Structures are given as structure tokens and as C-alpha cells.
Amino acid sequence: MMVSQSLEQGADTRRRILQAALSAFGHNDYDSVGIRRIVEAAGANIAAISYHFGGKKGLYLATAAYLAENLQAGMQQHLERIAAATAGGDPAQCRRMLSELVSRFAENLLTGALSDDAPGFIFREQNHPTDAFDILYEKLFRPMHETMAGLVACARSLPCDAEETRLVAHALLGPAIAFRAARTTMLRHLSRPVYTASDVARIKDLLALLTASALDYERRDAPPGEQP
Amino acid sequence: MMVSQSLEQGADTRRRILQAALSAFGHNDYDSVGIRRIVEAAGANIAAISYHFGGKKGLYLATAAYLAENLQAGMQQHLERIAAATAGGDPAQCRRMLSELVSRFAENLLTGALSDDAPGFIFREQNHPTDAFDILYEKLFRPMHETMAGLVACARSLPCDAEETRLVAHALLGPAIAFRAARTTMLRHLSRPVYTASDVARIKDLLALLTASALDYERRDAPPGEQP
DNA sequence: TCGATTAAGTCAAACGTTTGTTTTATACCT
DNA sequence: AGGTATAAAACAAACGTTTGACTTAATCGA
Numbered sequence: 001m002m003v004s005q006s007l008e009q010g011a012d013t014r015r016r017i018l019q020a021a022l023s024a025f026g027h028n029d030y031d032s033v034g035i036r037r038i039v040e041a042a043g044a045n046i047a048a049i050s051y052h053f054g055g056k057k058g059l060y061l062a063t064a065a066y067l068a069e070n071l072q073a074g075m076q077q078h079l080e081r082i083a084a085a086t087a088g089g090d091p092a093q094c095r096r097m098l099s100e101l102v103s104r105f106a107e108n109l110l111t112g113a114l115s116d117d118a119p120g121f122i123f124r125e126q127n128h129p130t131d132a133f134d135i136l137y138e139k140l141f142r143p144m145h146e147t148m149a150g151l152v153a154c155a156r157s158l159p160c161d162a163e164e165t166r167l168v169a170h171a172l173l174g175p176a177i178a179f180r181a182a183r184t185t186m187l188r189h190l191s192r193p194v195y196t197a198s199d200v201a202r203i204k205d206l207l208a209l210l211t212a213s214a215l216d217y218e219r220r221d222a223p224p225g226e227q228p
Numbered sequence: 229m230m231v232s233q234s235l236e237q238g239a240d241t242r243r244r245i246l247q248a249a250l251s252a253f254g255h256n257d258y259d260s261v262g263i264r265r266i267v268e269a270a271g272a273n274i275a276a277i278s279y280h281f282g283g284k285k286g287l288y289l290a291t292a293a294y295l296a297e298n299l300q301a302g303m304q305q306h307l308e309r310i311a312a313a314t315a316g317g318d319p320a321q322c323r324r325m326l327s328e329l330v331s332r333f334a335e336n337l338l339t340g341a342l343s344d345d346a347p348g349f350i351f352r353e354q355n356h357p358t359d360a361f362d363i364l365y366e367k368l369f370r371p372m373h374e375t376m377a378g379l380v381a382c383a384r385s386l387p388c389d390a391e392e393t394r395l396v397a398h399a400l401l402g403p404a405i406a407f408r409a410a411r412t413t414m415l416r417h418l419s420r421p422v423y424t425a426s427d428v429a430r431i432k433d434l435l436a437l438l439t440a441s442a443l444d445y446e447r448r449d450a451p452p453g454e455q456p
Numbered sequence: 457t458c459g460a461t462t463a464a465g466t467c468a469a470a471c472g473t474t475t476g477t478t479t480t481a482t483a484c485c486t
Numbered sequence: 487a488g489g490t491a492t493a494a495a496a497c498a499a500a501c502g503t504t505t506g507a508c509t510t511a512a513t514c515g516a
Contacts, residue, residue: 009510010465028356029257035502045467047504052465056502120355126412127348128256133412141413166417167434170410171403178402181409184354184361185369189394206395209445217434217441237484237491263476273493275478280491284476 014052016042021063026117029124030060064125064132067118068139074112075140078104079147086150094154095215098172099208101148106176106207110183110200119180145169155215172214175207242280244270249291254345257352258288292353292360295346296367302340303368306332307375314378322382323443326400327436329379333372334404334435338411338428347408373397383443400442403435 020042024033035049035056042048053059082097109115122140125133148169153160156168179186187193195203248270252261263277263284270276281287310325337343350368353361376397381388384396407414415421423431 013465029259029352031257031259031501034500036500045465046502047467048465050503123351123355123409124257126410127351129412137413137416141410141416145413145417163418163430164434166414167431168438170406170414170417171434171438173410174403174406175399176402177409178398178405181351181405182354182369182398182401184357185365185373186394186398188365188369189373189398190391202391203395206392206399206445210396210399210442213445214438214442216444217437241491259475262474264474273491274476275493276491278477 010052013042013044013048017044017048017052017059018063018066021059022067022114022117022121025060025063026120035059060130061132061135064121064135065139067114067121068135071114071118072139072143074108074114075144079143082147083150086147086154089154091155091157094151095212098148098151098155098215099211101151102172102176102211103204103208105144105173106179106204107200109176109180110195110203111197115180123181144173148173152215172211175210179203179207241270241272241276245272245276245280245287246291246294249287250295250345250349253288253291254348263287288358289360289363292349292363293367295342295349296363299342299346300367300371302336302342303372307371310375311378314375314382317382319383319385322379323440326376326379326383326443327439329376330400330404330439331432331436333401334407334432335428337404337408338423338431339425343408351409372401376401380443396445400439403438407431407435 017038020038021033024038024041036046038059039046039048049056049059053062078101082101085097086094109119112118121132122136125136145166149160149165152158152169152172153162153165156165158165183195187195190199192199245266248266249261252266252269264274266287267274267276277284277287281290306329310329313325314322337347340346350364353364373394377388377393380386380397380400381390381393384393386393411423415423418427420427
């Protein structure tokens with residue numbers, strides 16, 4: 001246990017501070033969070049922030065990168081699997097995968113390991129973009145959108161980069177976003193303090209159905225039989 | 229102009245401060261906004277906040293009430309008209325009104341008079357509810373949700389207070405919310421700095437179609453003819 | 457292998473600035 | 487006179503940052 005104590009001690013402190021910072025910045029605004037509370041929660045010293053991250057702003061950006069990498073790790077496998085399957089080009093399968101992806105996206109937002117800290121960070125960056133937004137966009141939003149757009153394009157026989165494709169892909173993620181971004185409102189509608197496990201299950205199933213049905217927009221007057 | 233100068237002067241200062249506070253709290257976090265900047269923008273003195281609102285927290289709550297009243301004023305007419313028509317109980321008409329309401333909701337979020345300031349305020353209260361959330365919920369979220377739930381219940385022949393009804397009503401607002409809450413992301417997807425007028429028009433039309441189509445969830449295998 | 461040197465990391469203390477709030481004083485109109 | 491409103495100044499508290507001393511581990515020359 002004595003080998004390379006100082007070699008890893010710095011990295012450990014860095015990680016503890018990042019974890020504390022993610023929790024703090026996820027639940028409170030940037031200016032509401034004092035670096036004193038962060039280092040206190042991390043069991044470190046105030047000067048550690050200036051030393052390891054160059055200051056509070058540097059810590060914030062490092063936290064964004066830390067968050068992006070952790071979230072990306074939990075999604076990349078699904079996105080890659082879907083991208084591989086999309087190459088086939090079967091619309092029916094793309095519709096199924098779209099429902100599954102939206103459902104899984106909702107689950108990550110509602111019960112994922114980072115579902116407590118990440119949304120607060122992300123939604124703040126949407127309203128008040130800083131340099132952290134670029135990190136989140138490249139590592140999270142863009143890959144997610146590209147995958148969604150690919151599925152929508154396949155399912156609706158549209159060009160991948162068509163404006164309609166992008167709008168639909170974004171809109172289809174809306175319901176899942178709403179259950180997390182407006183969680184407090186939804187919970188008050190349900191007269192409930194938190195989402196229960198069965199709530200999440202019902203939401204997931206409902207979103208899968210709504211997604212599949214919404215994909216048929218502008219086609220409701222078409223013949224009922226399911227053809228490619 | 230000389231009558232009751234001091235009687236209205238106080239109210240004027242109050243209103244100017246509220247307007248400046250709404251703009252400030254809508255674009256920046258609570259702790260990022262200094263009361264000195266607010267009174268500077270409002271052309272008032274620092275002590276005016278303590279005098280008129282009892283402090284910064286009192287100003288924030290007053291701003292929430294001010295925002296809620298202004299937003300409510302722009303929606304109540306539509307909600308009342310819809311509520312009156314819903315009493316008829318025609319599912320086909322309810323579906324039409326649902327699409328129209330979602331479309332109008334999106335327009336308010338994207339181009340309304342308060343679309344600059346309000347969303348930032350609202351989304352922050354969703355992530356970090358304070359006493360201001362209760363004000364917003366009672367005056368905005370609950371009436372909107374009740375109307376949506378009523379339309380969904382009528383369109384799908386469900387009880388008004390059924391859990392499914394509430395979930396669907398919330399989910400159907402999701403796409404509109406996504407185009408504003410994740411506006412920065414969507415704009416980057418479109419390689420555009422701001423939504424153009426035609427963007428908003430396309431989004432409105434698309435959301436109306438998606439809403440109508442999504443309402444047919446779990447029924448796609450049913451006979452195509454439209455029956456009550 | 458020993459002693460000196462360098463670098464990394466942590467720590468308590470103090471820096472100057474800014475925060476929201478309060479106090480004190482001054483006009484203004486009834 | 488008396489309440490209303492604004493103004494300037496001062497308040498303690500908290501902010502992010504910096505400083506210099508201290509410990510520890512690794513490196514180097516002899």
C-alpha cells in the first residue's frame with residue numbers, strides 16, 4: 001500500500017473534488033456553490049482547487065468533461081449497436097429501435113446513476129451556455145441526435161440531414177425530457193414526492209407507445225395495413 | 229400630472245424593479261444576480277428593494293408572482309374557450325383542440341413576449357424549487373395541465389384524473405418543451421444562431437401533426453374508420 | 457548507500473472584493 | 487407635523503484567490 005502514494009494521491013484528490021463538484025453543480029447554481037463547501041465535501045483543502053484546476057471556472061469545465069465522459073460511457077454501447085443495425089435499413093426495425101432508444105433514454109434520465117446530478121447541470125447549460133456546453137454537445141448531444149436522426153430518416157424514408165428529420169428527432173425526445181426537466185410539476189400532478197419504480201416502468205412503456213405512434217404522423221389517412 | 233405623485237411613484241418604482249428583476253432572474257441564476265445591478269437597470273436605489281419587497285428573497289417571490297400573472301393573462305382566454313368546448317365531449321374536436329393547444333403552447337415558448345425571460349425562471353424552479361414554484365404551479369402549471377388532461381380524457385375516453393391521462397397530458401407537452409428547454413442544442417443541430425420565423429412555423433405545424441398522431445397510441449391495429 | 461535536492465501535494469491564514477442588508481439623512485406631498 | 491419615498495454610507499459575512507510553510511516521495515551525485 002506504500003508504493004506510489006504521492007503518485008496517486010493527487011489523482012485521488014482530483015477525483016474526489018470532481019465528484020463533489022458534480023453533485024454540487026448539479027443541484028445548485030454556479031454562483032450558489034462555494035468552493036469551500038466543495039472541498040469540505042471532498043475532504044480537501046481550498047487551495048486544492050486552484051492547484052488542480054486553476055480556479056473555480058477550471059473546476060467547472062473539468063466537471064463538465066467528467067460528467068460527459070461518464071454519461072457517454074453508459075450510452076455509447078447502445079448507440080453503437082443501433083448504428084450497426086441501422087445500416088441494414090429496415091424501416092420496421094428502425095421504428096422498434098426508436099421506441100426502445102427513447103424508452104432507455106427516459107430510464108437514464110429518471111433512474112440512472114447520474115440522474116440526480118446530470119440533469120441540473122445540463123439544463124442550466126442549455127439556458128445559460130458556457131464553454132462547458134461545447135463539451136457536453138460534442139460528447140453527448142450530437143451523438144445522441146445523430147443516432148436519433150438516423151433512425152427517423154430510416155423509419156420515415158427521409159434524408160439523414162433533412163431539416164424535418166432533425167426536427168422530428170428532437171421532438172421525439174421531448175416527452176422523455178419533459179418527465180425529467182419538469183419532474184417537480186409532474187410529481188405534483190401525481191400528488192407524489194418522488195417517482196416510484198412502477199412510475200418509471202409505466203412512463204417507459206407509455207413513451208415507447210407514444211413514440212411509435214407519433215412516427216406515423218401525417219399518415220393517419222393511409223391504408224391501415226403495415227407495409228414497408 | 230401633479231396629483232398623487234407620491235401615491236403612484238412608489239408603484240412605478242416597484243414595477244420598474246420587477247421588470248428588471250424578471251429580465252435578470254430569467255437570464256441569470258439567483259446568486260449571479262446582484263440587487264445592485266437590478267436597481268441600476270431599474271433606475272432606483274439599493275434600499276428600494278428592502279423597502280418595497282423586504283429583501284432579495286421577497287423580490288424574487290414578487291417576481292414569480294409578477295411573471296405568473298403576466299403569463300396567465302396570455303393563456304387564460306384560450307384555456308377558458310377550450311374548457312367550454314370540452315364540455316361538449318366530442319372526441320374528434322378534442323383531438324383538434326389538443327393539437328392546437330400544443331401548437332400555441334410552443335409558439336408562446338418560442339416567440340411570446342415573455343419567451344426570453346420566463347423559461348429560464350421556470351426551468352430553474354423545476355430543478356431547484358423554492359417558494360416561487362408554488363406560485364407558478366397554482367397559476368400556470370395546474371390550469372394548463374387540467375386543460376390538457378381534460379382534452380386527453382375526452383379524446384381517449386379516459387377518466388379525467390386517471391394516472392394514464394395525466395401521464396399522456398404531460399408527455400404531449402414534452403416536444404414543445406424540448407424545443408425551448410433544449411433550444412441551444414436544437415439550434416446547434418440546425419447550425420443556426422436563433423430560430424427564424426419560418427422555423428417556428430414549421431415547428432408549430434410539426435408539433436400539431438405529432439400530437440394528433442401520438443394520440444392514437446396503442447390503437448394503430450384498430451379499424452381505420454373514425455368512430456366515437 | 458547515504459545525504460542533498462527537487463518536485464508534488466496539502467494546509468492554515470490572510471488577501472481584496474463583492475454580497476445583501478441596515479442605518480442615517482433628506483427631500484416630497486398631504 | 488407625519489407618513490412616503492429616495493439617497494448615500496457603512497455593516498458584517500462570504501466569496502475566489504493567493505501566499506508561505508510544511509510534509510512526503512522521488513531523484514541524483516558521490
